[in-house]
Every structure is written in structure tokens, then in C-alpha cells.
Amino acid sequence: MARRAGPSDSPRAAAFTPFRTGGSPRRNVYVCVVGTLHVRNHLAVRDILRARPDLRDRYGTVKRELAADAAMDIDRYLAGKSAILQEVLALSDLSESEKAAILRLNTGG
Known part of the structure; x- marks a missing residue:
């Protein structure tokens, strides 16, 4: 069983966070x-x-630092x-x- 998580303003992608049981790691x-x-x-x-x-x-360091904040949303x-x-995306095609669209989605701007 899962519940929807993350930004809900896009009809083209959805993130789901499974309900956790026991000590299983969190996954999206x-x-x-x-x-x-x-x-x-x-x-x-x-x-x-x-x-x-x-x-x-x-990138991994940034993600670990953010994940360490228990109040993170x-x-x-x-x-x-x-x-x-x-x-990273500056190197992409x-x-x-x-x-710019990705930046707006990530920053809410």
C-alpha cells in the first residue's frame, strides 16, 4: 500500500511513498x-x-545532509x-x- 507524496502540480509524474512496516528503509x-x-x-x-x-x-553529500533534518518536508x-x-543539469542536453522549468518545479518559483 502506498500514499502519494511530493509535488502534486504535475499530471505527468507522481511520487509514491510506501507505508513503512518494521525497520524497512524508506523508498519512493x-x-x-x-x-x-x-x-x-x-x-x-x-x-x-x-x-x-x-x-x-x-550530490550524495547534499542529499544526506538534507535527510538528516528530521523536520524536512x-x-x-x-x-x-x-x-x-x-x-549537474548544466552538463545535460x-x-x-x-x-528553467525544472528549476521552477524544484524551488516553487
Whole structure:
């Protein structure tokens, strides 16, 4: 069983957080429509982080620091990792308008 989590302003992607039982680690499951900006964003980040260990390590550090805050919510989490994501996406083949759209989604702007 899962519940919807994360930004709800996009009809093209949804994040689901499973209800946790016992000591199982928390996981999010994303369902996206093929070919959308959401999918291309995720794949671009994945590919660049695989190719650039320096960025992968910095991205991981940012995510761990954000996760350590017990009061963290999804909006603050997205905004908190936005700067490193923009640095990663600068190396992608996404258009400038697509990168700007991702920044707006991540920062609520």
C-alpha cells in the first residue's frame, strides 16, 4: 500500500511513498509518462552522475545532509538540492527552457 507524496502540480509524474512496516528503509516510487521532461530530467541526472564521480559525491553529500533534518518536508528538500541539480543539469542536453522549468518545479518559483 502506498500514499502519494511530493509535488502534486504535475499530471505527468507522481511520487509514491510506501507505508513503512518494521525497520524497512524508506523508498519512493516514481511513475512517469515516457518521453516527458520528468523522465528526461531523471535520466540526464542519472547519466551525468554516473559519468562524474565528483558531482555524484557532492550530490550524495547534499542529499544526506538534507535527510538528516528530521523536520524536512518535500518542498524544502527539493529546494535544498536544487543548486547541485542545476550544476549537474548544466552538463545535460536539456534545453535552457527545460532547465528553467525544472528549476521552477524544484524551488516553487
